[in-house]
Amino acid sequence: MDRATPSPQPAAAVGAPTRRHRRRTATAVAVAAFSLLAGGVAAVAGGGSALASTTTAATTGALSSNWYASAPYLMPEDNTPPDAAAVMDATGQKAFQLAFVLDSGGCTPAWGGTSSIDTDTVMPAVIQTIRGKGGDVSVSFGGYGGNKLGQGCGTPEATAAAYQKVVTKYGLHAIDFDLEEPEYENTAAIHNEIGAAKILQQNNPGIYISITTAGTTAGTGWFGTQMLNEAKSQGFTPNNFSIMPFDGGFNGGAAQTAALVSFNTILQNTFGWNAATAYAHEGISMMNGRTDAAEYFSQADFQTVLNFATANGLARYTFWSVNRDRQCAGTVDPGLSGACSSVAQNDWDFTKYTVKFAGATPPVTPPTTPPVTPPVTPPVTPPSSPGTCTAAPWSATSTYTAGSKVSYNGHNYHAKWWTLNEIPTASGQWGVWGDDGPC
Numbered sequence: 001m002d003r004a005t006p007s008p009q010p011a012a013a014v015g016a017p018t019r020r021h022r023r024r025t026a027t028a029v030a031v032a033a034f035s036l037l038a039g040g041v042a043a044v045a046g047g048g049s050a051l052a053s054t055t056t057a058a059t060t061g062a063l064s065s066n067w068y069a070s071a072p073y074l075m076p077e078d079n080t081p082p083d084a085a086a087v088m089d090a091t092g093q094k095a096f097q098l099a100f101v102l103d104s105g106g107c108t109p110a111w112g113g114t115s116s117i118d119t120d121t122v123m124p125a126v127i128q129t130i131r132g133k134g135g136d137v138s139v140s141f142g143g144y145g146g147n148k149l150g151q152g153c154g155t156p157e158a159t160a161a162a163y164q165k166v167v168t169k170y171g172l173h174a175i176d177f178d179l180e181e182p183e184y185e186n187t188a189a190i191h192n193e194i195g196a197a198k199i200l201q202q203n204n205p206g207i208y209i210s211i212t213t214a215g216t217t218a219g220t221g222w223f224g225t226q227m228l229n230e231a232k233s234q235g236f237t238p239n240n241f242s243i244m245p246f247d248g249g250f251n252g253g254a255a256q257t258a259a260l261v262s263f264n265t266i267l268q269n270t271f272g273w274n275a276a277t278a279y280a281h282e283g284i285s286m287m288n289g290r291t292d293a294a295e296y297f298s299q300a301d302f303q304t305v306l307n308f309a310t311a312n313g314l315a316r317y318t319f320w321s322v323n324r325d326r327q328c329a330g331t332v333d334p335g336l337s338g339a340c341s342s343v344a345q346n347d348w349d350f351t352k353y354t355v356k357f358a359g360a361t362p363p364v365t366p367p368t369t370p371p372v373t374p375p376v377t378p379p380v381t382p383p384s385s386p387g388t389c390t391a392a393p394w395s396a397t398s399t400y401t402a403g404s405k406v407s408y409n410g411h412n413y414h415a416k417w418w419t420l421n422e423i424p425t426a427s428g429q430w431g432v433w434g435d436d437g438p439c
Helices: 036-046 054-060 065-070 084-091 122-132 156-170 187-203 222-234 253-271 275-279 299-312 351-358
Strands: 095-103 109-111 136-142 174-178 208-214 240-244 282-287 316-320 405-408 411-415 433-438
Touching: 065 095, 065 136, 065 208, 065 316, 065 351, 084 122, 084 351, 095 122, 095 156, 095 174, 109 156, 122 136, 122 156, 136 156, 136 208, 156 174, 156 187, 174 187, 187 208, 187 222, 208 222, 208 282, 222 240, 222 253, 240 253, 240 316, 253 275, 253 282, 253 299, 282 299, 299 316, 299 351, 316 351
Parallel strands: 095 136, 136 174, 174 208, 208 240, 240 282, 282 316
Antiparallel strands: 095 109, 405 411, 411 433
């Protein structure tokens, strides 16, 4: 997920990269009796079980796994961070996914790669506030860009030792490995990350671990599949593998659920699971409002995906980010922002969907003015003739590597790295395709 430059108010962050996934420059222990199926999935299906977990949270410090499975991403040090306590009061959410821990150099964990976990004062205060209200946190390692510990630490053991410092420092019951570009293109780094996750799982009994990676309309791409195969080869199974189906030619919740169906097939084929078992190990991480590629996901889209997730017993349902879960000041859609959604909404509308996934009923938001339907990017159709373009037309079924040239909709493009089924016009400034101008 990305991280926009901090700003004094939401609208000021417009135009900066916002995602952590493919999302850009940035960055769960269940109660021991809860397994993935008995906790995260059954709790969603059972509805009210999340409410019964509050007593456990207050006495042990750990939440039931359905809360870690629903924890939305929050960046307390960037993107005009909201007051976590106020969000909890307004929504009923009990868990948050704090982002991101990177390598500050020499295999040393730090928030955003710059703020050492040993000296940082912001995160401990935020964690104390959340836990003081009966909640808890998970910490996400990685994100899009930056120096990852899997890259900076030479072995799985060294990588695990660095992450264990974070787990011990904050007394974590839950963690997330956000494995995406460019790290997941590095075979050695992914070997270290998956190996570290396995070690942490063994050394911290009951810890909730999610693996988050890039999503495509085919479920996930070549590198995502390679990561799954690495997990299989090491005999590692986390609580869930989650994809991020946005910024890749997606248009609404129906396109995201279609990607989840495709990803389910990939999980079945990789691990030999049946469909139900694959769904019980599958999750989704969305982006609320406007994305980097100017896709728009509304409250209705979140409801569509929520319906699919609960009907199929998905193991995780989250989004990037709470920082963006509010309407931009002034113009509803002034452009991409890390501190507001660029769609019409009440504060924390999207967080309430994660609360529902956890099995709780969020507080009712007083009615305001009727929401305005956000603009929808119309589907792009290729021109009827290639005109003066000489490069081969882009093909959804072709695999392209760095430097590959194609033509699409009257423009020439070049691939910055490996890609499959990513529409050139959907990539945006930070996407895989570079626009070389009109033919």
